[in-house]
Amino acid sequence: METYIAALDQGTTSSRAILFNRAGEIVSRAQHPFRQIYPQPGWVEHDPLEIWATEKRALAEVVGAAHIDPKRIAALGITNQRETTILWDRSTGQPVCNAIVWQCRRTASLCDTLKADGLGPLVAERTGLLIDAYFSGTKIRWLLDHVPGARERAERGELCAGTVDSWLIWNLTGGAAHVTDYSNASRTMLFNIHTLQWDEALCRALGIPASLLPEPLPNCHLYGRVAPDIPGLEDLAGIPICGSAGDQPAALFGQACFTPGQAKNTYGTGCFTLMNVGGEPVASQSGLVTSVAWSLGGETTYALEGSVFNAGSTIQWLRDELGLISSAPECDRLAESVPDAGGVYVVPAFTGLGAPYWDMYARGTIVGLTRGTTKAHIARAVLDAIAFQVTDLVQAMNADAPCPITTLRVDGGASVSDIMMQTQADLLRLPVDRPAQVETTAFGAAALAGLAAGVWGSLEEVAALRRSQHVFLPQRPQAACEAQYRLWRRAVDRALRWIENDV
């Protein structure tokens, strides 16, 4: 009889659920977008109750659509937008305010203070990160400082803090489990990636009581079971929740990058290039960070990572704010209608720039406009910008890693764009390998849960499920690509340090 594995993929712009069978095929899927809340320039929030409601609905729908006996679901895996921070009441389960999203820059000045206080080297050594508003630590601190009564309630042990994995597992287990996995924990700036525990010195430096934090656990682990009384999920009661990872390490896992040196890039709201660097963290000299990718069977695998804050979100901006396109695929069609961007460069530093620049004060810019610039050139420049940013990451990674990347595996919503994938291969001078199944993030979570539940017996079995759909090879002359890349770097210079004070 067929066995199924359910995965929740809680992304920045939508909540998804996917049901996989043992062959790793999608049996059913459901997806619900939710509100992006921008209370001030540079600030981004989500409503935690909306995240839970949309994820719960998606899960109920995938099971309903598959017309299967829910008892055939062997395991539930969770994957999530990382760093986004939620604070909630331990007894009522009610969030104390909106979630602060990973892209939010509100703690930029606090980060400057921590840097000025000389905390940078300790953060790098213990957590593998650098000090930036991106990571959860300063977001928790901000909530404790700004939500009335929060610090007192936290000190009395009345509140829970967590990233979205913690929030979902808490809700799915009816409040029985306040946990996180090592990959998510390692994005907080509070987690020691060597000892796999919360770091007391960093918690103290940020003024965060340890009682607030979830229990950090490995990625294949029985975190809890679906509670019996969740409206809409009654049929799923008792299903073990036994796989969890942040969406980027989950994609690395789902892409079967199990050998050190293998790398992937995910083209979603942002872009995230991760390389499996094996059992020891790598200290980056090039503006990358190191996080726990996963920990299975007592063995921890680390990933070198470059994160770009705005990628697919730039296509959404063309659609929603500028009204230049009515859908993301239309961006491809427009871009394909011109031979190149006509000298236009878009730097989508809407919320600053992440790796390798790490400039919280950069802002977006468009340069190279002429009277002949059309919206097709802008669309093309946006797709180019995404590929340029990934080129920045791969170059940094090649400088840090023991051996250079030989193939880039790709996935994520925007990886369906052929024109962008071709541009990527041209710029990198590398094969860009897109799998048949681009839902690698959800599959990674399902694979972790399926391994824990014994649906799959080994990493080799999981790796055998991956198929390439298309491998893009470099086509354009190298000299032209290099000239274009040099202009990109010049455009980035124009965007850096655009605003000087706190956002």
Ligand SMILES: Nc1ncnc2c1ncn2[C@@H]1O[C@H](COP(=O)(O)OP(=O)(O)O)[C@@H](O)[C@H]1O
């Ligand atoms: N045909 C397309 N061409 C280019 N980009 C696309 C296309 N379809 C979707 N996208 C982009 O993919 C992104 C969504 O990817 P997804 O992996 O679902 O993101 P997330 O997990 O961050 O919510 C959106 O930002 C959207 O602009």
Ligand SMILES: O=P(O)(O)OC[C@H](O)CO
């Ligand atoms: O929601 P995504 O796929 O853009 O991923 C968000 C990242 O995890 C943020 O670090």
